[in-house]
Amino acid sequence: MPYLNAVCCETLRIYPVVLIVSPREAKKTITIMGQEYPVGTALTPCIYLTHHREDLYPEPEKFKPERFLERQYSAYEFLPFGGTNRRCIGAAFAMFEMKLVLATILRHYNLALADKQPVKPVRRGVTLAPAGGVKMVMTGKRMQVETKSPSVATV
Numbered sequence: 001m002p003y004l005n006a007v008c009c010e011t012l013r014i015y016p017v018v019l020i021v022s023p024r025e026a027k028k029t030i031t032i033m034g035q036e037y038p039v040g041t042a043l044t045p046c047i048y049l050t051h052h053r054e055d056l057y058p059e060p061e062k063f064k065p066e067r068f069l070e071r072q073y074s075a076y077e078f079l080p081f082g083g084t085n086r087r088c089i090g091a092a093f094a095m096f097e098m099k100l101v102l103a104t105i106l107r108h109y110n111l112a113l114a115d116k117q118p119v120k121p122v123r124r125g126v127t128l129a130p131a132g133g134v135k136m137v138m139t140g141k142r143m144q145v146e147t148k149s150p151s152v153a154t155v
């Protein structure tokens, strides 16, 4: 399960579904990385650019789920669901659903990519998606390992 979580996080890092968060307005003058933004400035943090920063994610173009096992990223470094008080309300549900679907499919079937060509991401409005979907073929069924359920004492 920790590796499944890491795979989901790395997928959301390298190709965040939502590229930018909703715009924020500076209520007071703020300075970010040496750049001053006066009151009223509309700021639109870019999830994609943050997730591709080399100083945070060495070799950012490489799919490496292990990074999420090796260190804990802060809410300012890893933000596929945005942040602060407007953070995605469905974040926990989306992560749970993602892992449940993947674990259920992979428990029963072996899959392989139907096409060996790299999957290209395309922008659709503020979202990112695979250009032509990700076609897969089922190469076999997984053997189910029988586990004996512990005997339950009836009262």
Ligand code: HEM
Pocket (backbone or CB within 6 Å): 016, 017, 018, 020, 021, 022, 080, 081, 082, 083, 084, 085, 086, 087, 088, 089, 090, 091, 093, 094
């Ligand atoms: C992988 C799936 C999803 C991703 C990557 C995602 C990402 C995001 C992002 C980046 C925002 C903007 C947050 C911000 O501005 O700081 C957002 C807002 C929102 N999301 Fe999601 N979302 C996902 C799934 C869902 C689901 C399943 C639901 C509902 C069940 C949902 C409901 C919402 C709502 C209502 C907002 C607006 C929150 C607000 O403005 O207060 N999202 N989401």
